[in-house]
Amino acid sequence: MLALWMLAAAALTAGTVVLGRPTSNDVSIPGTDAQRAHELMREGFGPGMDPGGTVQLVLYDKDGPLTDEPNKSAIEKTLTDLRRVPHVVEAQTPFRMGGIAANLRIGVITVRMEGHDPAKLTENTKRLTDAAGPVRAAGVEVVPADSSTPADKEIKTGPSEIIGVICAMLVLLFAFGTVVAALIPIFAALISIGVGLGVIGLLGHLVDVPKQAPVMATMIGLGVGIDYALFLLSRYRRLLAAGVPVHEAVRTTVTGSGGAVVFAGGTVIIALSALLLAGFPLMRTLGWITGISVVCAVLTSITLVPALLGLLGHRVNALRLPFIGRKARGAHTPASGWARLGLWVAKRPWTVLIGSVAILAALAAPALGLKLGALDDGYGEADSDARRSYELMAIGFGPGINGPLIVIAELDQKIEDSDPPPAIAQVLAQRVEHTEGIAHVAEPLINENGRSVMIHAVSDYSPSDPKALDVVRAVRGIDVPGANVHVGGEVAGMADASERIAERTPLVIGVVVVLSALLLLLAFRAPLVAVKAALMNLVSLGAAFGALALVFSFGLGSGLVGMDAPASVNAGFVNLYFFSVPIDSYVPLMLFAVLFGLSMDYEVFLLTAVRQAYLRTGDNRQAVAEGLGSTGRVITSAALIMVAVFVAFIAYPDPLVKVFGVGLAVAIAVDATIIRGFLVPSTMVLLGRWNWWCPKWLDRILPPLSIAEHGDDEPEGHGDGRELVGAGGQGKNAV
Incomplete structure (x- = not known):
């Protein structure tokens, strides 16, 4: 199994290197007014009307007018050189109506191309910029204007990925205390990402793949891949500590915890697949292609991770670090700190419930002020060409020239x-x-x-x-x-996008909540738990949107997350670090899909442990306390890894990545602490036996797929002596 996965990763990676990774810049919105305008624009209006067919070079001379004779001569020589570049059919002089600013120091050369590859806009722009050497030699600044669409902007996140992996490694070392155990989730996740990115790269030859797809796949795949392997590894080490033989421990781990991983991954895939209903080819493709990385993470978790555990055996605890981590406890012995918290919550559920709701309401309240809009290049990286050309164009021709x-x-x-x-x-x-x-x-x-x-x-x-x-x-x-x-145009497209999203958002949310609840119903055969779990995930979304509103809409620390203040903002510490930033209208819907699936992972892990404890004891309060105690440390470690990965992406200069990083990091942190640590346990204590109530007619028609019925089965001689029977999961000692 190990050899097969490594060969698959190597072969797919080699395939993408040899054959390339074709991407598409299809950002059309079928059926909208802006889309109809763009279709008409390509029909008989001359060259350069296709996507990526027009490139603008902004000229600026701080020392004098562009109309001075040396500048004019250099510009004419540049126009001649530009017309010699392959695929260029027209290069318009800046000395035309609308081509030069009133101050005569800022001008625009418009280049139109045909027969080129629109997907290679960056390469084409660089070739044209290099051809402007005569103007540059005359002391005139030449900056290419950013005429790309959102799909043209290739996001390269190598440093962020490396930082995320390093942070994850540190968390795993602290959690397990051994180098070997810490390396297993990292290795499995990297193999999973390698296979997933290879599949996505080769799919580009068959279907349209946006340039953002590899970034989204890496972010999500890295997080869930490490989390799923962490969950299985923790279970395996507890079984070894209880004296279970290696191969039986592997079997038991995959039988129970592996099933939880499959269902958890299923909820993520459902949430991402709901983007198929968003009405945008770009978002639709992003949804199902990102789901490929989750499928790879699930498959590596239930095949590659068990293979590694079987090969390593007890050596999984090798290379122990001094003073770090704890020795794994037995299969039914929860970590003392989380167990005490579980008992504390179980004794005062109403107090915990009211306090949790109040805190979450306060965190979500700012979301009412969330401001959506177009995040233009005026908010881009301060030293980038896109930001510089945006500011020069705005100074010379007014702010509207950029849209x-x-x-x-x-x-x-x-x-x-x-x-x-x-x-x-x-x-x-x-x-x-x-x-x-x-x-x-x-x-x-x-x-x-x-x-x-x-x-x-x-x-x-x-x-x-x-x-x-x-x-x-x-x-x-x-x-x-x-x-x-x-x-x-860009502004008209954003207006249509906002309307389409407002129209489709209720449908997407409804489908995700209903399908996720049905999946949880299959997993736990408990209607109330399934519905409650789906609704709880919406709560963490409120906190995420509240954080986005505080940081970006209200501007409380937008500069502190690395955003560069637009040129229109006055100088001064307060203005440079606290200023409002619009959020693209499609971001909340994408965040919803991603966050709902990720939050459901922790819900599945916690409910699995509570259900298993309930089947052994029949005591709901004790089951809640024991479930929280046995999974608290695992969920906390997994959440820390997720938060570290997403915070690392905040350091990336692209504003959109920063928005996703802040939203994802806050949501996961809130979900793993307040919601899973307090809100969910308190509601389960209050519901009592109703948690696991299932009508007989429903129990008869549900397929026998419950993940908790075998999740705590122990090999003979190593369990607690209680037998689990019945398709509905009612143990002998269950009420």
């Missing part, structure tokens, strides 16, 4: 291109120009077939300003007889 509107009207009757433009084109341009919030309108362009008109318009507001969305709606409301007006 122009593409207004395209479908005409009822064919018109001919002429100078001046036909009457209907002029009327349309005038109506757009006189719309409140529009700063500038370019000359209208007529389609080759004469059935559509395109107008580029610039608003008074930056793409991240909520007022920019109002301008889009106002332009879409223009009524010109004989013309059907559509609006595209």
Whole structure:
């Protein structure tokens, strides 16, 4: 088994190296007004209208006007060199209407390309920037404008991954106290990620794979891969400490804890798969492709990890570190600290319940102020080309130039291109120009077939300003007889995305909650526990969104997580470290899918232990205390690893990664402490025997898949002498 997994990882990695990792930048939103505008834009309006077909080079001379003779000569030489670059069909001079700022120090060279690979926008932009050598030699700054879509932005997170693995290793060393035991989850997770990324890379030759997919797969796969292996390893070491022979300990571990891992992974996959209903090809693909990494994590946990345990035997406890970790306890002996906490919660459930709800409500309250919007390049890394070009364009041409509107009207009757433009084109341009919030309108362009008109318009507001969305709606409301007006561009796309997400969010949440509850019903054969567990996961989401609102929407420490204040913010310590940052409208839905699945992992692990204890003792209070005691340390260690991985990603300069890092880290921390340590145990104590109530008719129709019925089976001579019987999981001593 070990050889098979290593060969699979090596073969798939080699395959991606040889064949490449094709990716797609499909960020279309089918059925929206912006999508229709983009489709019309590609039909007969000249070169460079395909995705990645236009590249802008921003010029800036701090010493004098670009119109000075030395600068003009250098610019003309650069235009000649640019036109020689392969696939370039047009290079527009900055000395044109709309091409140079009023101060004459900032200009834009617009390059249009055809026949190139749109997926290689970064490489094409670098080639064009290199061709601008004559201008650079004249002392003029040349910065490529960021014309990429969200899917074009390839996120390289190597340092963050390394930091996350190192932090996970430290937590595992402290938890187990032995080097060998600590290395097993790391090794299994890395093999899992290698296989998963290899599969995703090769799938790029068959289906559209977004560039964000490997990043999401790595983040989720690393976290769950280590967690699942940790859960199995902890169980195995407890069985060894109880005197169970190696191979019987492996069998028992996979029979019980392995089943819990399969069901826990299933909830993560369900939550990610729900993104299929989001209405976006990008999010839909991200959902099921990221699910591949979870499948690999589950498979390595129930096959590779047992193989390693069988090979190592008692050597799993080798290379013990002094003064770190504790010796594994017996199979039914909970860690004393968590056991005492469980007993304390069991004695005062109402107090704990009320206190937990109050704390969680306070954490979630700021979520009411969560502000969604477009996270434009004005919030990008301070030293990046995207941020620099954004600021230069805003200074020279106004903030709206970074998110122009593409207004395209479908005409009822064919018109001919002429100078001046036909009457209907002029009327349309005038109506757009006189719309409140529009700063500038370019000359209208007529389609080759004469059935559509395109107008580029610039608003008074930056793409991240909520007022920019109002301008889009106002332009879409223009009524010109004989013309059907559509609006595209980045801002229009964000407006349509917000509406689509608002429309689909209830459906996605409902499907995730219902399917997860059904999966838990199969796992534990307890309807109340299944419904309660699904609802509890929504509570941790409230805390995550509350943290996002505090940090980004209210700006309480946005600079402290590494965000760079936009140029419009005044200098000063307070302004540089505490400023509001918009959150992209699709982020909450993606966070919901990821967090719901990850939170359910800990719920499954805790409920499995409580159910097993209940089957042995028949005492609900004791079962809750024992379940919390036996899993508290494992869940805490797993949560620390998750939090460490996600916090490491906060250090990455991309703002979107920071938002995900903060949200995921806070949610996991709250989930593993307040919710699993206090809220869930207190509610289970109060429900008593109702926790495991199941109507007879339901018990008869449910398939025998319960994970807790065999989860605590001990080999003969090593158990507690109690026999488990019945498909419904009722032991002899169960009430």
